[in-house]
Amino acid sequence: MAVLKPLGDAEMDERQRRMMDAMLVRGRDYNVFRTMLHHPAAMEAFLGWGSYILSDQNTLSVALRELAILRTGALRRCEYEFLRHAVIARQHGFTDEVLHAIAVGDRTPLTDEMAMVMKAVDELVVEGRIAPDTFERIRSTFGDHTAIDIVWTVGQYSQVCMFLLTAGVEPDPDVADDPLRPLFA
Structure with a gap:
């Protein structure tokens, strides 16, 4: 059961909406991101590091x-x-x-x-x-x-x-x- 519910579109402020729009462009309308949006500054920093992990710069195949x-x-x-x-x-x-x-x-x-x-x-x-x-x-x-x-x-x-x-x-x-x-x- 969700302790922090994923934010719906109507619950987002302008910053959260911009961040979610960036996810949607990539086809990533996932509960994890909608839930992380409760703390946009932390999500933004997290996504920076996460981008490395999922990139071709990560030397793992x-x-x-x-x-x-x-x-x-x-x-x-x-x-x-x-x-x-x-x-x-x-x-x-x-x-x-x-x-x-x-x-x-x-x-x-x-x-x-x-x-x-x-x-x-x-x-x-x-x-x-x-x-x-x-x-x-x-x-x-x-x-x-x-x-x-x-x-x-x-x-x-x-x-x-x-x-x-x-x-x-x-x-x-x-x-x-x-x-x-x-x-x-």
Whole structure:
């Protein structure tokens, strides 16, 4: 149940309306953004950093980035985040079998690179850091920038999950019937 309800168009001031219009131009009429608009200054700053995480400047491939986001959402028990990014992951070739595996922590159907990133995400969320041996393996496989970008991505989406869970943001209508939703019941 929503603690902070997503703002409707009639509830927004001029600044909030401009910010929402920028989201709508990109096709992003999502509850998360309408809820973040309760604090426009924080949302504006958040979107700046979030733009890096979702950009081509982030050295994680789209598939590995989405895996990191999905696994973070699953570990944080954040239905909204997982379902929202499952849409993106499917657009990049993830099957429901792989999405289910990410949700439950099963590395079996994953490539070695995906399994390595999932292990790093698990360590970050549970221990607050990537273990030295895992970090070194990631550095030697992907390089320093990607190893660091894993930390930034998990940190960013941990913050998003905390906001979503605290505010009680409910899944958007387009994902309400997702077959993976029961995993979060």
